[in-house]
Amino acid sequence: MYRTHTCGELTAKNIDHVVTLSGWIQKMRKLGGMTFIDIRDRYGITQLVFDEAQNPELCRKADELGREFVIKVTGKIIERSNKNKKIPTGDIEILVSELLVLSKSEIPPFTIEEETDGGDELRMKYRYLDLRRNPVKRNIELRHRMAREVRNYLDLLQFVEIETPVLIKSTPEGARDFVVPSRMNQGEFYALPQSPQVFKQLLMISGFDRYYQIVKCFRDEDLRADRQPEFTQIDCEMSFVGQDDVLAIFEEMTKHLFKQVKDIQLNHNFPKISYEQAMHEYGTDKPDIRFEMKINELTDIAKGKDFNVFNNAEYIGAICACGCAEYSRKQLDALTKFVQKPQIGAKGLVYIKLNEDGSIKSSINKFYTSYELQKWAEILNAQKGDLILILAGEKENTLNALSELRLEMGERLGLRNKNRFTPLWIVDFPLLEWDEETGRFYAMHHPFTMPKKEDMHLLDTEPAKVRANAYDLVINGIEIGGGSLRIYDTDMQKNMFKYLGFTQAEADEQFGFLMDAFKYGAPPHGGIALGFDRLVSLFAGLDSIRDVIAFPKNNSGRDVMIDSPSAVSEEQLKELNLKVIYNPKPNKI
Numbered sequence: 001m002y003r004t005h006t007c008g009e010l011t012a013k014n015i016d017h018v019v020t021l022s023g024w025i026q027k028m029r030k031l032g033g034m035t036f037i038d039i040r041d042r043y044g045i046t047q048l049v050f051d052e053a054q055n056p057e058l059c060r061k062a063d064e065l066g067r068e069f070v071i072k073v074t075g076k077i078i079e080r081s082n083k084n085k086k087i088p089t090g091d092i093e094i095l096v097s098e099l100l101v102l103s104k105s106e107i108p109p110f111t112i113e114e115e116t117d118g119g120d121e122l123r124m125k126y127r128y129l130d131l132r133r134n135p136v137k138r139n140i141e142l143r144h145r146m147a148r149e150v151r152n153y154l155d156l157l158q159f160v161e162i163e164t165p166v167l168i169k170s171t172p173e174g175a176r177d178f179v180v181p182s183r184m185n186q187g188e189f190y191a192l193p194q195s196p197q198v199f200k201q202l203l204m205i206s207g208f209d210r211y212y213q214i215v216k217c218f219r220d221e222d223l224r225a226d227r228q229p230e231f232t233q234i235d236c237e238m239s240f241v242g243q244d245d246v247l248a249i250f251e252e253m254t255k256h257l258f259k260q261v262k263d264i265q266l267n268h269n270f271p272k273i274s275y276e277q278a279m280h281e282y283g284t285d286k287p288d289i290r291f292e293m294k295i296n297e298l299t300d301i302a303k304g305k306d307f308n309v310f311n312n313a314e315y316i317g318a319i320c321a322c323g324c325a326e327y328s329r330k331q332l333d334a335l336t337k338f339v340q341k342p343q344i345g346a347k348g349l350v351y352i353k354l355n356e357d358g359s360i361k362s363s364i365n366k367f368y369t370s371y372e373l374q375k376w377a378e379i380l381n382a383q384k385g386d387l388i389l390i391l392a393g394e395k396e397n398t399l400n401a402l403s404e405l406r407l408e409m410g411e412r413l414g415l416r417n418k419n420r421f422t423p424l425w426i427v428d429f430p431l432l433e434w435d436e437e438t439g440r441f442y443a444m445h446h447p448f449t450m451p452k453k454e455d456m457h458l459l460d461t462e463p464a465k466v467r468a469n470a471y472d473l474v475i476n477g478i479e480i481g482g483g484s485l486r487i488y489d490t491d492m493q494k495n496m497f498k499y500l501g502f503t504q505a506e507a508d509e510q511f512g513f514l515m516d517a518f519k520y521g522a523p524p525h526g527g528i529a530l531g532f533d534r535l536v537s538l539f540a541g542l543d544s545i546r547d548v549i550a551f552p553k554n555n556s557g558r559d560v561m562i563d564s565p566s567a568v569s570e571e572q573l574k575e576l577n578l579k580v581i582y583n584p585k586p587n588k589i
Helices: 056-063 120-125 134-156 197-205 243-262 275-282 329-339 370-379 395-412 453-458 490-499 504-518 532-540 570-575
Strands: 018-031 034-041 044-051 070-079 092-103 179-181 189-191 210-218 230-239 272-274 315-321 350-354 360-362 387-393 423-427 432-435 440-443 470-475 478-485 525-531
Touching (some): 034 056, 044 056, 044 070, 056 092, 134 532, 197 230, 230 243, 230 478, 230 532, 243 423, 243 470, 243 478, 243 525, 243 532, 275 423, 329 395, 350 370, 470 525, 478 532, 490 504
Parallel strands (some): 044 092, 272 423
Antiparallel strands (some): 018 070, 034 044, 070 092, 210 230, 315 387, 423 470, 432 440, 470 478, 478 525
């Protein structure tokens, strides 16, 4: 056999046993007539010792080994003289009597240790080597544990795990689809699912009243730290439920994961904040409530003086950074540059310092009296020693900039502790959102979301005011997942397609199968989809989801390890009746 034990399980109680281990060489050290080698597998590290006095030939063979060689050794477990308390096997070592090289290795392109000298692109190119590193390995094992706990929890509640198709019909709503040409149906294409939405609704019509799936989904969209072109959802649907039923079950599942995986007990009910309140107080529908620093509007009180920046603004808002009145000019300039970044887009930053001696210093002192500025401070509940930061401009953009500024100040003040978790629900989303470019409404979530019953009368007159039975789970400023109650009535679904600008023919072509299914008795139903990659990265304390995915893509959507996407042969294109037309790249100036 290749091993009697793993490299992470032997302790002092095994002393004098003869064992066989197999694994990779982590490190080698030569000290006089002794050679020490750390052998590593998935489970840990064990120190091997080769004694030249006892077996010079074996010691010579050991000297010819190198890092990442795969070896098999047999030997006697002895007590280690210089114990290593940092590892479970640190009290023992193996005096090797037999050595077999199973596989040689070239010198790795980066150091395969806790801390590595490899950059992101290099580590992604050799991802199979990066996965040997403990930090990445722990992330993958964490992902496994969380998937197991999700299944355990849902299984106890009689959910059934059902797989849905990967090759489906392209739909016009949402992000861009990845499309797959069909050889057997020339000129036609499948799409990869952005979610199993219509299939889980069909499962409810089928009578499977509690469905779930840990499922791959695909979106062809621009990437960032918490996005990948293929990602994993915990996808769930239930029949005969209202919104509170869905929230209760998945709030408890979230608590279950925190307790079982991180040993964190969340005893309180998650707060519920309306979309409107979240936007008003935090400037975002995914607020980080680990700290206060809420946004306060100053539009009415700040206008009417000679300061045109405010007078010409649609919206004026402010946050209060406690204890920051001592910020220097250099620090304030840095904050101004931060909000002026293109992705944030503020034109400038106004500040008010409430000094400890009671004086008020501001960048707009010549336009407003200290008495007037003190009134603003009262609105923000600001005290001596605090710093008020103000932005003005178009409302939506300014709220977004204030949200980013709030997070930046929270980071600077150490208020975003990754070991503290503050979940909440965002509810009462708008059903529709207007797009100026196309001149029509789009579904804020998807076309199957149930409107609030009390807002139904507004659909024909003021559709922008209609709220949805939709909800998002947010933890530490990260949107972990979202869902809604679904439309299950044929006439209501037809009307929804009409409000979204579908012709009858377009609706029938895209979703006729679902409309047909509604004719045969559809139960009230609703569900949620949680971003599994985001949830795992949150538990791992990471800012990016890449390191909780075994083989991720880079920011350009490429797998640099296997060099994908790549061109296909002319023969394949011919079989598919496809021709590739290359657009010339624009000249660089």
